[in-house]
Amino acid sequence: MAAPYERIASCFEEDLPMHPGGFALTDRAMELCKLPPEALVLDVGCGTGGTVQRLMSRYGFRAFGADPSFLLLQKGCTGSVPRTVVRALGEDLPFYASVWDCVLAECSLSVAKDPAEMLCECRRLLKEGGRLVLSDLYLRNPAGIADRRRLVSGCCLRGALPREDLLDRLETIGFHVLVWEDHSTALKQYAARLLLSCGSVEEFRELFCVGGAEADGKEFRRTMTSAKPGYFLLVAEKRGE
Numbered sequence: 461m462a463a464p465y466e467r468i469a470s471c472f473e474e475d476l477p478m479h480p481g482g483f484a485l486t487d488r489a490m491e492l493c494k495l496p497p498e499a500l501v502l503d504v505g506c507g508t509g510g511t512v513q514r515l516m517s518r519y520g521f522r523a524f525g526a527d528p529s530f531l532l533l534q535k536g537c538t539g540s541v542p543r544t545v546v547r548a549l550g551e552d553l554p555f556y557a558s559v560w561d562c563v564l565a566e567c568s569l570s571v572a573k574d575p576a577e578m579l580c581e582c583r584r585l586l587k588e589g590g591r592l593v594l595s596d597l598y599l600r601n602p603a604g605i606a607d608r609r610r611l612v613s614g615c616c617l618r619g620a621l622p623r624e625d626l627l628d629r630l631e632t633i634g635f636h637v638l639v640w641e642d643h644s645t646a647l648k649q650y651a652a653r654l655l656l657s658c659g660s661v662e663e664f665r666e667l668f669c670v671g672g673a674e675a676d677g678k679e680f681r682r683t684m685t686s687a688k689p690g691y692f693l694l695v696a697e698k699r700g701e
Contacts, residue, residue, distance in 0.1 A: 478507050479567035479595060480650035480691050481643055486511055486566065489593045490519060492639050492695045498522055499561035502585065504550045504578070505568020508536030512545060526553055550578040553585060560585045564593040570619035580633055586698040592635060593695055597647070598623050600688040617689055626694075635696040647691035 479485070495501070499521045503511050506525025515523035525545040527533055533545055548554055550565065550572050563582045572578040582592055602622035621629075627637055 481595065481646035481693070483511070483514055485595055485643060485646060485693055486514065486564070487518075488641075489564070489595065489693060489695065490515075492693075493562055493591045493593065495519070495521065495561055495591070500524075500559060501562045501564065502526065502553070502555065502560055504553065504563060504565045504582065505571070506536075506545055507532045509533070509545045510536070511564070511566065524555075526550070549573070551581055553581050555585055557584045558587055560590055561587060562591045562593060566593075566595045567597070569594055570596045570617070570621075572619065575619060575621075576629065576633075579629065579635075583634055583698055588698055588700050590698045591695055592630075592698065593693075594626075595643070595691070595693045596620065597689050598626065598692050600644075600690045617687065620687070620689060623692070630694075630696055634699050636699050637694060637696045639693070639695040641693045642690060643693055644690035647689065650691075 481488075497520055499519075501515050501521045501523045503509075503515070503523065503525040506512050506527045507529070509525050509527075512523045512525040515521045523544065526548040527545065528547065528549050530547060533547055536545065546554065550568060551574050563585055565578070565582065569575050569578060579592075586592065597617055597620040599620050599622045602625070623640070627640070630637055
């Protein structure tokens with residue numbers, strides 16, 4: 461059965477990013493990072509590779525992408541513009557260490573099987589002083605962390621963390637957080653677009669929950685209410701050893 465993010469991809473055109481805020485939020489991240497010309501940039505969880513193409517065409521970066529989904533990579537490669545993408549997990553990226561200027565993970569950390577390992581892998585790839593860009597869901601109500609575990613594996617809300625938990629984790633593994641911005645309005649707009657695409661609340665819910673008790677509508681609504689999900693953009697710098 462397709463993962464939730466693979467099902468969500470069916471709601472978007474090939475080159476459009478699947479995360480809240482779209483290219484506008486990616487552009488905001490690049491504005492904050494101030495990367496040099498021809499910077500080496502990796503998009504972890506690149507989906508169909510639309511962001512990779514934008515980083516190349518708009519900014520002139522040497523951009524690459526990695527995603528575990530053969531389905532999404534195949535969808536992106538059917539387009540007219542070639543993408544430099546590989547199939548790989550965010551926890552096991554087949555690239556040299558300490559050479560990348562920037563690593564992006566746009567709405568992919570929360571669906572990783574091991575988010576802590578993925579963050580360590582991103583740090584391994586970055587140069588000292590390199591930039592990590594994260595945009596993802598977070599829990600505005602930390603007390604909702606127990607309820608989110610009722611959702612199926614691969615659901616982005618299940619993998620979301622409270623702000624302080626994420627910041628502490630980044631500092632512990634060797635990142636210095638430079639910027640945190642709340643973009644929860646983009647999450648509302650994104651949810652509205654998905655709801656219109658689905659045509660019903662039931663179909664919308666099924667994008668995130670599949671099967672048995674985990675798909676119960678009351679449980680899903682309870683999780684959404686208790687967790688109060690928001691959306692953030694974060695830029696962090698790799699500290700020296």
